[in-house]
Amino acid sequence: MSTAQRLQERVPAELLNDAFNVFREASRKLEQQYALLERRVEELNEELAEKNRVMERTRRLAAMGEMAAKIAHEIRNPLGSMAIFATLLERELANDAEKRKFASYITNGINTLDNLLSNMLLFASAPAARLKSVDIREVIEDSILLVSGYERAGGTVTSEFEGHSIIMADGSLLRQLFLNLLINAMDSLDGGAGTVGVSAKVIEEGRGPMLVVQVRDTGKGIPAEELDRIFDPFFSTKERGTGLGLAIVSAVVNAHRGSIDVDSKKGEGTVFTIRIPAE
Ligand SMILES: Nc1ncnc2c1ncn2[C@@H]1O[C@H](COP(=O)(O)OP(=O)(O)OP(=O)(O)O)[C@@H](O)[C@H]1O
Ligand SMILES: [Mg+2]
Known part of the structure; x- marks a missing residue:
């Protein structure tokens, strides 16, 4: 079985x-x-x-x-x-x-x-800031001189300074920052009349002296929907732009542990405000 x-x-x-x-x-x-x-x-x-x-x-x-x-x-x-x-x-x-x-x-x-x-x-x-004693006034004036003959320049550039101007910062990085902001400001005038103004001052804040610089223009302004993207690398609305300018500006500000604000109205102009610890 x-x-x-x-x-x-x-x-x-x-x-x-x-x-x-x-x-x-x-x-x-x-x-x-x-x-x-x-x-x-x-x-x-x-x-x-x-x-x-x-x-x-x-x-x-x-x-x-x-x-x-x-x-x-x-x-x-x-x-x-x-x-x-x-x-x-x-x-x-x-x-x-x-x-x-x-x-x-x-x-x-x-x-x-x-x-x-x-x-x-x-x-x-990705720049690191090498801090040295620099005259911010000289850095800004040099940058203005460099862009004064700029090929797309139309308007006039003015500058004003308040208080002492010797700070601890990386001069060559700051020069690159101002060049980019100034060129953008000039571009915004689109070859037309208008003004670009730079103002700088060192103010005393709780945490020590702070350099406050404003670069303002009476150019075409930045549309609200683009404001979030202007610091992105390669974002550009210009035919020949690489979109690196403001990415560098923001990298330089970060390297100095500073901050940057932008205020813009379409058709009226733009103000970039930069704050950098000055010591
Ligand atoms: N002052 C300004 N007024 C109006 N638009 C601005 C201003 N600054 C920046 N922008 C806008 O932000 C975009 C990005 O600026 P960014 O400097 O990074 O690049 P770009 O100027 O286009 O090119 P690149 O600087 O590399 O030549 C510009 O294309 C422009 O649309
Ligand atoms: Mg630019």
């Missing part, structure tokens, strides 16, 4: 049937679970492949960033010599207004390129 026959004799057929049903149900559930697991493994594999693609892209972008920084350095040196000779040329042509104007185009073009390269280098390196 076989084992099955002997079992059948001892265990009632119904019970066996029930047991088989339970067994079949359990194995059906197991199969379902298995299919689910298989699908999850497939999903995870896809996710992994996507992550690998992103990582590869990030690696390539980082390499490109490094290369861009190297190229920027390489361009900078000859640009420096060009700037010196263009200035000499302008001096040489002091008595010929027409020719001098053409020479000044070279200087302005060089300044624009230099600003672009500085922004790129700063963006690639």
Whole structure:
């Protein structure tokens, strides 16, 4: 007699049937679970492949960033010599207004390129502030001088200072900050008449002296819906803008543990207010 026959004799057929049903149900559930697991493994594999693609892209972008920084350095040196000779040329042509104007185009073009390269280098390196004693008045006046012949300049630039002007800050970072704010302010005039004003003062606050600088323009203003995005890298509404200017401004302010506010009315103008601890 076989084992099955002997079992059948001892265990009632119904019970066996029930047991088989339970067994079949359990194995059906197991199969379902298995299919689910298989699908999850497939999903995870896809996710992994996507992550690998992103990582590869990030690696390539980082390499490109490094290369861009190297190229920027390489361009900078000859640009420096060009700037010196263009200035000499302008001096040489002091008595010929027409020719001098053409020479000044070279200087302005060089300044624009230099600003672009500085922004790129700063963006690639996330700047840290090296604090030294600087005369903020000089930094601002230098920046104004640099943009005064700026190719898109239309209006006039005024500046005013209050109180002492020697502070602890990173002069070259601040210069880059003012250049970007001033160029934006000039751009906002769209070649038309208007004014750009810079005011700076050191005030005493609870936590010590604070440098407060305002850069204001009577330009076209910033639409409310764009205000949230102007500090984002690569956000630009200009045909030839890289959108790095205000990203650098914000990085420089952060490097000094300062703050920046913007107040703008479409069609009326914009005020950028920067506060930087001065000690
Ligand atoms: N003073 C301003 N008046 C009006 N719009 C401004 C002003 N400053 C900034 N913006 C707006 O913010 C955007 C971003 O400015 P940002 O300086 O970062 O880039 P950009 O000027 O477009 O290009 P880049 O500075 O790299 O040449 C500008 O395109 C412009 O739309
Ligand atoms: Mg700009």
